[in-house]
Amino acid sequence: VPELPEVETLRRELAQKLKGKTIARVKVWAPKTVRPLTARVFGNRLHGKKITTVERRAKLLIIKLEDETYVLIHLKMTGQLIFEPIKGKLVIGGHPQPGGEIDLPNKFTRLALYFTDGSALYFNDMRRFGWVRSRQSLDEEPFLKKVGLEPLTDRFTEKKLTEFLGRYPKRKIKPLLLDQSLIAGLGNIYVDEALFEARIRPERISGEITKIENGKLHKAIKRILKLSVQKGGTSFRDYKRSDGRAGGFVPHLKVYGRAGEPCKKCRRAIEKTTVVGRGTHFCSDCQK
DNA sequence: CGTCGCTCCTGGATGC
DNA sequence: TGCATCCAGGAGCGAC
Numbered sequence: 001v002p003e004l005p006e007v008e009t010l011r012r013e014l015a016q017k018l019k020g021k022t023i024a025r026v027k028v029w030a031p032k033t034v035r036p037l038t039a040r041v042f043g044n045r046l047h048g049k050k051i052t053t054v055e056r057r058a059k060l061l062i063i064k065l066e067d068e069t070y071v072l073i074h075l076k077m078t079g080q081l082i083f084e085p086i087k088g089k090l091v092i093g094g095h096p097q098p099g100g101e102i103d104l105p106n107k108f109t110r111l112a113l114y115f116t117d118g119s120a121l122y123f124n125d126m127r128r129f130g131w132v133r134s135r136q137s138l139d140e141e142p143f144l145k146k147v148g149l150e151p152l153t154d155r156f157t158e159k160k161l162t163e164f165l166g167r168y169p170k171r172k173i174k175p176l177l178l179d180q181s182l183i184a185g186l187g188n189i190y191v192d193e194a195l196f197e198a199r200i201r202p203e204r205i206s207g208e209i210t211k212i213e214n215g216k217l218h219k220a221i222k223r224i225l226k227l228s229v230q231k232g233g234t235s236f237r238d239y240k241r242s243d244g245r246a247g248g249f250v251p252h253l254k255v256y257g258r259a260g261e262p263c264k265k266c267r268r269a270i271e272k273t274t275v276v277g278r279g280t281h282f283c284s285d286c287q288k
Numbered sequence: 289c290g291t292c293g294c295t296c297c298t299g300g301a302t303g304c
Numbered sequence: 305t306g307c308a309t310c311c312a313g314g315a316g317c318g319a320c
Binding site for chain 2: 171
């Protein structure tokens with residue numbers, strides 16, 4: 001599940017790889033991906049344009065073109081962006097694989113950008129939740145209208161977190177942290193991990209979180225997101241880096257995906273429940 | 289207000 | 305081997 005660290009990893013890699021490239025051809029296999037535009041209009045808008053920068057806001061990847069228009073990509077659950085340096089010659093992590101190259105496009109490829117130098121960017125998405133939109137300006141993208149603070153900037157302070165908890169004192173802490181209009185980019189994995197590190201149960205009521213816990217939680221969110229970006233993100237299921245490699249954060253996961261396994265702190269079995277419809281992992285001994 | 293349930297979607301796991 | 309059923313969940317939406 002791509003969240004902030006995964007999208008930020010892709011942003012860094014693609015900024016390097018795509019900057020200055022000119023789009024020679026656009027191929028759309030799944031027209032719904034580029035809604036509300038048709039594949040033809042979408043392709044015409046991008047054709048011949050040069051890429052200037054690659055940015056990120058929340059879990060949204062923002063590719064800026066030379067004419068000040070944008071290509072916005074949301075990976076949702078199973079989206080992947082794989083860059084192929086020379087057409088037909090992708091090798092994972094720069095090393096030829098025993099079985100040969102990853103075959104691209106494959107049955108999950110929804111869209112591809114082919115560049116004038118022979119390289120290509122593939123958007124794969126098994127579950128088809130993800131989308132790719134062309135926008136004339138960022139103001140016309142509804143998704144961006146309601147995203148909150150970037151948790152890795154200095155503007156996300158301990159005081160800000162206190163303010164959010166105070167604004168919604170009756171909400172459970174987990175859904176509050178998942179609310180993109182408050183903190184932008186946290187998802188199921190990192191919320192569970194941050195709450196474990198702060199020793200707070202996911203169902204705790206925001207108004208009853210102490211000053212000390214608030215401080216721990218703020219620190220945990222920053223530390224975990226930073227570390228995961230350093231490691232290239234969490235490849236739990238489908239997420240891959242832009243060269244097809246896995247991210248390196250899985251060994252650092254303390255609770256997510258570890259139901260029934262011993263807690264790394266106290267050895268008690270990690271529990272799994274459902275909180276507001278989301279699979280939720282925690283240690284009932286360490287978290288109060 | 290906040291929460292709940294439904295929708296989109298499909299491979300993988302589980303059950304019989 | 306095959307078929308049915310459930311599960312995973314980001315975000316938008318309507319209902320209560």
